[in-house]
Amino acid sequence: MKLWLRVFLIGFVLWLASVAVTAWTANSNLVPTVVLFGSFLVPVTFVVWAYGRDRSPQVTVEMLFVAFVVGGVLGVLGASLLESLLIRPSIIMYVLVGLIEEGVKLGALVFVTRRMVRRSARDGIVLGATVGFGFAAFESAGYAFNALFTADGLSLSQLVETEVLRGILSPVGHGLWTAIAGGVLFAARGRITGSVVLAYLGVSLLHALWDSMTAIAIAITLVLTGLPWQWELLRIGRVPNVSAWQVHVYTVINWAGLITISLVALLWLRTIAGRARRGREILSQ
Template sequence: MRLWLKVFLTGLVLWVATVAVTTWTANSNLVPTVVLLGSFLVPVTFVLWAHERERSPDVTVELMFHAFVVGGILGVLGASLLESWLIRPSILMFALVGLIEEAVKLAALAFVTRRMKRRTARDGLVLGATVGFGFAAFESAGYAFNALFTSEGLSLAQLVETEVLRSILTPVGHGLWTAIAGGVLFAAGGRFTVQVLLAYLGVSLLHALWDSMAAIAIAITLVLTGRPWQFQLLRIGRVPDVTPWQVHVFTVLHWAGLVVISAIGLAWLVAVSRSARGGRAEGNAPLSSPPRS
């Protein structure tokens, strides 16, 4: 059995057992274990999968550990500081979050790999994904911790729901976006070229669209199914009630949007990976910009 699969199955069994025992005994001392296991299981699994799939003598276990832990922590710290200083509620908020978080992850990747003597695009894909998954793991732990607290007290059910949802979405989030940027960065020899800038802007756009998809789905739902009385309430600053049909339309649009964004990101990752493979075979093939949808 592959190591990544063994780690995932073992971790899943331990997480389920911890949730069950915590629910049965109401022992709050087990909550940190639930948070850590649930937040780190999928990111660690995908890092192991990427390492086994693309073995490289230059990408050591020690380097991957630094990329995951140091890169991930530097990323969340940098994002937290910059977002608290620069972002205020506005229509540009999602775009700024995407630009900031992708910038700090790319900077963290450059920092933890600064001593690498040889860089290949394939290594950039793996190490970029590792930094991205480290960022996702620490960020998910924070979301899970916050989900625990409700107006009615501690809610283990809400914590578990948050971890499950974020774990399902993890493979097409931070790890994917930073893998793309890392592959392009390493293909450029670690230099911040025009291609790296375009890749950074592209993944930042995907990130912003992902974060804002709920708002976009709400707007489209109102345009397609809005009632006159709902628009009247919105004009005076009140939030109108919604119909059951609008809830269904919103859900479909929201998830369809996430699927489309994920498909674009995965197609771009495949294009970068193939270019990297071609560059390794031919010597130095340039990597492409994101595929047009």
């Protein structure tokens, strides 16, 4: 059995056990265990998987650990400080959040790899993904912790639902976007070139579209199925009731959008990895 699969299965069993014991005993002291296992399981698994792929000897376990922890923490702290300046939700806010979070993750990647002598696109992909997954793990822990608190007290079910959803989506989120930016940055040998700037803007746009997909799906649903009285309520600032059919349409549009964004990012990453592989083959001839 491959190492990454063992890590995932062992972690998954321990997480299930933590959830079960917490639910059975109602012991709030176990909540941090549930939060940490659930938030870090998928990101750590993907980092272990990436480590087992093609990489240079410079990418050591120690460097991956530093990239995951230091890069992740620096990214979360930097993003939180800058995003605190954003007040009103809007399209511009989503764009700025994408630019901020992708910028601080890229900056964290540059910081933790500042002493690397030689850089390759493949190493940039692995280390970029590691920084991104570190960011995702710490961010997910925050979301899971917030989901725990409800008006009726602590809700273990909401915590678990949040962790499951973010765990499913995390492979095509922060880790993927920073892997793309890291691959392009390292292909440019760490220099800020036009391709690096375009990659940064591109992943920031993917990030902004991902975050705003709920609002986009609602808008498209209303354009396609909205009734006059619903538009009138929106015009005066009230939220209208929606039909079951509109909920289904919204769900389909939302997931279709997320899947499309993920496919675009995966194809982009595959292109970068393919170029890196062909470059190595040419040099080896």
